[in-house]
Amino acid sequence: MRFVYGGMAIAAAAYAAPAAAAWGPLRRALLPASAGQGDPGHVALTFDDGPHPQATPRLLRLLDEAGLRATFFLLGRQAELHPALTRSIADAGHDVGVHGYEHRLLLTSSPRATCDDLARAHAAVSRAAGCTPRWWRPPYGVATTAALVAAHRLQLTPVLWTCWGRDWTRTATPTSIFRTVRRGLSGGGTILLHDSDHAAASGCWEAMLGALPSILAECQERGWQVGPLSHHGLAGTASHGRAVPTAG
Numbered sequence: 395m396r397f398v399y400g401g402m403a404i405a406a407a408a409y410a411a412p413a414a415a416a417w418g419p420l421r422r423a424l425l426p427a428s429a430g431q432g433d434p435g436h437v438a439l440t441f442d443d444g445p446h447p448q449a450t451p452r453l454l455r456l457l458d459e460a461g462l463r464a465t466f467f468l469l470g471r472q473a474e475l476h477p478a479l480t481r482s483i484a485d486a487g488h489d490v491g492v493h494g495y496e497h498r499l500l501l502t503s504s505p506r507a508t509c510d511d512l513a514r515a516h517a518a519v520s521r522a523a524g525c526t527p528r529w530w531r532p533p534y535g536v537a538t539t540a541a542l543v544a545a546h547r548l549q550l551t552p553v554l555w556t557c558w559g560r561d562w563t564r565t566a567t568p569t570s571i572f573r574t575v576r577r578g579l580s581g582g583g584t585i586l587l588h589d590s591d592h593a594a595a596s597g598c599w600e601a602m603l604g605a606l607p608s609i610l611a612e613c614q615e616r617g618w619q620v621g622p623l624s625h626h627g628l629a630g631t632a633s634h635g636r637a638v639p640t641a642g
Contacts, residue, residue, distance in 0.1 A: 422576050430555050430584025433627035437583055437618045439464040440555065442493055442531065443590035445472055445479045449599035453589045454486055456603065460610060467531045467624040470495035470515030472592060473522040480522035489622035491529030492550060494517055497593040500532055505540035512544040529553055529623055533593070553623055555586035559609075561602040562594030568604030575609050581618050584626070585609065 430438060444450045444466055457464060466483050468490060473480040484490050494500075495515035500508055512530070519527050530550035537552060541580055545552055555577050557578030559571035575585060587606070591598050 397547045412488060421542065428552055428554060429627075430623075430628075432582050432584070432623075432629075434581040435577070435618060436626055437581065437585060437613050437620050438623050438626040439585050439587075439620050440467060440491075440623065441465070441587050441589040442467045442530075443472070443525075443588050443594070444468055444629050445476045445483065445498060446590035446592065446599065447476055447479065449589045449591070449603070450476075450479055450483070452603055453599075453606075454478070454482065454488075456606060457488075462610070462620055463622045463625075465489035465491055465624075466589070467491040467493035467529065467594065468517035468519050468523075468527075469509075469590075471492050472590070473519045481524055482520065484523040486526050489624050490519060490525060490527045490530060491518055491522045491553075491623075492548075493531055494528050494533050497533045499534050500536055500538045500541050500595040503538075503540075505520075505538075506540060507546040508540040512541060512548065512550075514563070516548050516550070525614060531555075539627070542592045551628075553584065553628065556580065556583035558586040559602065559605060561605070562588050562591075562598055564595035564598065566595070566598055568601050568608070571601055571605035572608040576612055579609075579612065581615075582626075624642055 400535055428628060432438060439462065441453065441464060445468060468480060492512065492515045495511045495518065498511070503511065516527065526547065528551060530545045530552050531554060535554050541550065557575055559575045560566060561571045587602050588594055589599055589602070
């Protein structure tokens, strides 16, 4: 799986501008909030592609035992398949975000299909979680003009990441994931991991769970707090914080 960094908007008007692939360090310098660069004393912990019936419950237990909260970027289809599990994520106090209805590269979709996918995902995640998501991360990190416009209309704030663990690969191990995250880890950064093998190598989430305690210990050793994006101090996101409960 090869991720391509999608360019993010600098101001609200730029939601209608084309999203261009960008080199990671340059994107972090020019668009820090969209890249996930926040409070230098905090590290945001995020998970994509869930919920997963085996991986997510184990991850939730691990986070609960550590007394930590994170942000989960959920797929709409997975949320519909596992509504009780999706609700448990929100009920445990974690941030809920949208990752799309299907895990598809947006560059291959028409503007209409892109808008429909994001709206469908937003509705599915909202129903299952019982709250309104406020974050969005495009599959593969690639945004398009249509996707940015649709996200803006849905009041979803786009956030990517500053480091990852390459935990989706068949050869990933707890050690390789930890070392990969550590190489890119810095105060104010956003970690990307996956609590699912929906769009990855089968069972790869086992290695992620094995690596997570070491990642958390590394953050603690460096004096950084770990938590969700709503606690990350991202610039320009005051109105796009924790998920808002919905009626019913």
